[in-house]
Amino acid sequence: MSTGTTGREQPEAATETAERHLRADAQRNRERILEAATTLMANYGIDVPIDEIAQLAQVGVGTVYRNFPTKGALFEALLMARLRPLLVAARSAAAADDPGDAFVTFVRRLSDEFADFKALADAMAASGIDLSVAKNEISGDLIAAVTELLERAQQAGRIRPDVTISDVSAMMAGLGHTDSSFMDPPQRQRCVALVCDSLLVGARSVLPQGEPAAPPPPAGGWR
Amino acid sequence: MSTGTTGREQPEAATETAERHLRADAQRNRERILEAATTLMANYGIDVPIDEIAQLAQVGVGTVYRNFPTKGALFEALLMARLRPLLVAARSAAAADDPGDAFVTFVRRLSDEFADFKALADAMAASGIDLSVAKNEISGDLIAAVTELLERAQQAGRIRPDVTISDVSAMMAGLGHTDSSFMDPPQRQRCVALVCDSLLVGARSVLPQGEPAAPPPPAGGWR
DNA sequence: TGACAAACGGAACCATCGTTCCGTATAGTA
DNA sequence: TACTATACGGAACGATGGTTCCGTTTGTCA
Incomplete structure (x- = not known):
């Protein structure tokens, strides 16, 4: 009834084509979300919680889901x-x-x-x-x-x-x-x-210099 | 360290040494747990739920935790x-x-x-x-x-x-x-x-035959 | 065989996380 | 400025999974 239909109301999901005239703030938020998600997933992989992405983007989780129907969709984008x-x-x-x-x-x-x-x-x-x-x-x-x-x-x-x-x-x-x-x-x-x-055939690269020499990782080592 | 934390009452954790005279059934269960955990973790990695391990071992989760204070401890064993x-x-x-x-x-x-x-x-x-x-x-x-x-x-x-x-x-x-x-x-x-x-120095293995579908590599290996 | 410590099972608890819902705020427009 | 479709925030929900608790069962020993 009042709010949309029985299903979701996200516009065309993440499809960039057919940019259904997003409201200015919505457009801004979408970009913020993508940016935040990129930053976090770059460093932590797929496992970052949506909440954290929303927080970094200074947006509520709902807003994330309005742009991307699912976490997987965001990730795929x-x-x-x-x-x-x-x-x-x-x-x-x-x-x-x-x-x-x-x-x-x-x-x-x-x-x-x-x-x-x-x-x-x-x-x-x-x-x-x-x-x-x-x-x-x-x-x-x-x-x-x-x-x-x-x-x-x-x-x-x-x-x-x-x-x-x-x-x-x-x-x-x-x-x-x-x-x-x-x-x-x-x-x-x-x-x-x-x-x-x-x-490669017959290749023997000169390996770029790595760490000085020994394997000792900083004191504690393993973990 | 792991042993004798203030909290649980597990006997020396997973230490096999100092086998504190386990009751016969307890010993049996411990082995079952290890066996089940091995099977499951072998196939599915660390992510298998403890419940599933317990189920396969035909014991309750409590019994698992009596033997290994934590999932990590079981895994480490x-x-x-x-x-x-x-x-x-x-x-x-x-x-x-x-x-x-x-x-x-x-x-x-x-x-x-x-x-x-x-x-x-x-x-x-x-x-x-x-x-x-x-x-x-x-x-x-x-x-x-x-x-x-x-x-x-x-x-x-x-x-x-x-x-x-x-x-x-x-x-x-x-x-x-x-x-x-x-x-x-x-x-x-x-x-x-x-x-x-x-x-290796100057090695060029004969690669073992793989799947049939892919580009036929029967060209034979290198020396 | 009776008593009791040892061991058991699994419901319950708590934390995390993806997803949904809905009352509220606001950009765009007339 | 007033109106409304659009968008927003974030509490709440449900599923999952690790861990704890406690009433009950059972092996062991006298």
Whole structure:
């Protein structure tokens, strides 16, 4: 009766297309929410409570749910925003003159993305070893692009011919899950280099300098 | 420490030493609990509810808590049981004639352990990139043993001299987190081989055959 | 066999978190 | 300025899961 219909009243969910003339404050809030969610999910992964996102965005939880029907929807919106440029990168890598180098560049880029946005690795873990982090089309396109990148690099003799896209996906997933929050950037780069070395033909990277030497993590060590 | 906190009345917690004359039924139940917890945590990781463990063990939750003051304690008990043989393996690998081969064998073994006991990978993720999955002594011993294994394999010229124990730990963690539940055994073996190839000097394994669907890699391995 | 400490089961408690509901506030408009 | 659709906040709800409590059962020993 008074308030909307029996169902929810969110406008077209998170669809950016058909921007149904949002009220100015609503538009502002939506952006705040996206920003807050990005910040928090980048650092803490998918596990941040909605309440915290709402708090950081200076908004009530209701407002979050008015914009995104579900936590998953919010997450997926963020994910897509991350995946899209990654797809562009993969495609241009596949078209590069030297697909071998382009492959390495792409892997490095992906690793950076994992580090910058922890939730991406979470999503990858949840959906198995392939790159299809969401049921969205983008993920399919992404894996297609990486497949082509791989094939071209193999044709160019730069990547081992016995390596499959599954191998690549699995290694990428592993990279993402070498819990980035515990790994400093130099260490991450070393891992990227090692992974690439395992896939490339006759490659033996110079590993970027990491921590001084010994393993002793600050006193207490484990935990 | 864990024992004798002010609160509960559990007998020495999970300490097997000083087996305080458990009543026959209590002993039986304790074993049932450990067995059930192993089964469930192996398949579902740390996230299995205590209730489910209790149910499978055919005991009440109270009985679980009488044996293990906390879910974490139960988990740690299982973990130690897993880590101990792994430690033995690492030590004997470090003492092997060919530390290069022994290293590969150990990595394979570790990977199997991840697959057999999903919770191990969970623990590793939670504790960062090093092997120290718990604050227990065993984990310290384990990383020490692996360090020695690494050094000996490097002295023998089998592992790249620029690889550090941190690198090894990180790659192992990645291996564990290439979510084993989504990866069939052949794929896992391929990843193990790739990781080893990245660490060893001049190695290019023949990757074990994986799934049939993917791009046919029968091109044969490298030497 | 009787008594009692030891052990048991599982309801209840508490905290967390996703989601919904609804009374209230306000941007946009006439 | 007044009116109303739109949007807001946040309390409340329901599900889940770890932990505690306590009345009841049972193994053990004399």
